[in-house]
Amino acid sequence: MLASLAMVLCCAGADGPLPVAEQARRLIAERCLKCHGGVRERGQLNLHGTDRASRPAASGRHAVVPGDPASSELLRRIAATDSGERMPPDGPALSDAERELLRAWIAAGAPESPHWSFVVPVAPTRPTASHDAWCRQPIDGFILHGLHQAGLEPSPEADRATLLRRASLDLIGLPPTEAELAAFLADESPDAFERVVDRLLASQHYGERWAAPWLDIARYADTQGYEKDGHRTIWAWRDWVIDALNANMPFDRFTREQLAGDLLPDANERTRVATAFHRNTLNNTEGGTDNEEFRMAAVMDRVATTWNAWMGLSMQCVQCHAHPYDDLSHADYYRFMDFLNQQADTDTDDEAPTMAVATAYGATQVPVLQELPADRRRTSHRLDRGALTLPAEVVYAGTPASLHDFDDAWPRDRRGMVEWLVAPSNPLTARVIVNRAWESIFGTGLVATSDDFGVMGDAPSNPELLDDLAIRFRSDGWDLKRLLRELVLSSTYRQSSVRAGVGIERDPANRLLWHAPRRRLDAEAIRDSALLVS
Helix, strand or coil, rough: CCHHHHHCCCECCCCEEEEEEHHHHHHHHHHCCEEEECCHHHHCCCCCCCHHCCCCCCCCECCCCCCHHHHHHHHHHHHHHCCCCCCCCCCCCCHHHHHHHHHHHHHCCCCCCCCCCCCCCCCCCCHHHHHCCCCCCCHHHHHHHHHHHHHCCCCCCCCHHHHHHHHHHHHHHCCCHHHHHHHHCCCCCCHHHHHHHHHHCCCCCHHHHHHHHHHHHHCCCCECCCCCCCCCCHHHHHHHHHHHCCCCCHHHHHHHHHHHHHCCCCCHHHHHHHHHHHHHHCCCEEEEEHHHHHHHHHHHHHHHHHHHHHHHHCHHHHHHCCCCCCCCCHHHHHHHHHCCEEEECCCCCCCCCEEEEEECCCCEEEECCCCCCCCCCCCEEHHHHHCCCCCCEECCCCCCCCCCCCCCCCCHHHHHHHHHHCCCCCCCCCHHHHHHHHHHHHHCCCCCCCCCCCCCCCCCCCCHHHHHHHHHHCCCCCCCHHHHHHHHCCCEEEEECCCCCCCCHHCCCCCCCCCCCCCCCCCCHHHHHHHHHC
């Protein structure tokens, strides 16, 4: 039994086993919350947290009695041999190690353990490996430390032609020209690659390449969707994104302008165009449709997109019920929705409100966000099961209690929502953005599930590195080019992609990055490369 428990306790982060409370919470989420969580409470039992798990169920028994394993019905049911009593009823029974883990957790008082991504990152101690001659950038020390713990060594550096092609495709989405390759191969100065990276980051093509993943997150399209799928004039926002990235706009400002650019003290035409981020929603312009139904569908889409883009969490399910795994309630969803329910847009042919944007051929109307005046604010309700026809209690703009507080000094509108998203107390935004950058450069994020930082998402392969990057990204002024420069100039990035040696057995998925990852080119890069050489 002790050997089995030891095996469970070894599922860990880079520097040791996860706390028993964290492991117990993850196990309950994986095996129990489907029936006893946010969506269902079979037998009037909710195992989402110690407080709810210790309440009496419909049977009158307590699933969890903190500090008293013998009185905890949960332990009896997971060990039962009768198929009518054993839990979980479907799938394999819990292993001896898993049952012992839950027993140890309850014996310890069933302590709560907040999910790792809901805790504000703390600056880690730099590994001693950082002093190794191999380490060119801060990230290299963390990577080398992880490799040494696994008994691995980094791969040799890639040849210079491969390195130039890799960096060029990653940073501007285009292969190097013959002249650029010849110049780089002839340049024997120690900082030759550094100057190449700086040139690529300064290229106008940088913004075009790095806008593409953001346009995907924002669900960008030049048409309205649904059956008629009419044309939408929203290219001005696309160009705004490209220009903002080329200008290296700090990411917190990038956030403010897109989510609340019309409300900023220095609002202008450019910041208003930025708010078209949330006008990429579908518009149903077919005859006989209900305008309010499809307007609300657009508002809910904005909630989902905001949470996915900045927080790395899925909120679609919470519009109908509490989150099945993460500590996000049904009411939390509608409180947050109120921030995005106070705009003047409608689901109509003209996509009002719009703003005239000058072009070489005159002017064009671009859909933007426009806040309703105070005397026309909508009353937001929690919608039972997400149904527009089942309005429940009135809700007011707010944020989930399970996350950081909403400062009373912030206005209860999109300006305050933005401040909450980029606040130092927000544990998610900086982590999510640096993870997306890492994923774009190395193929897989430090958190492999880049769109799910919740309980059912993957734990980071190197949590200390993720936190170090997130903290420095914020302290460096949310500077995306600086972040990418560090990643691309690292020894980790410069490795060969050849797979050889013991790493194939010890880390077949290359999560520790003992070699440069092999990955497919983006569709845009394949197309542009073909056009470049044709």
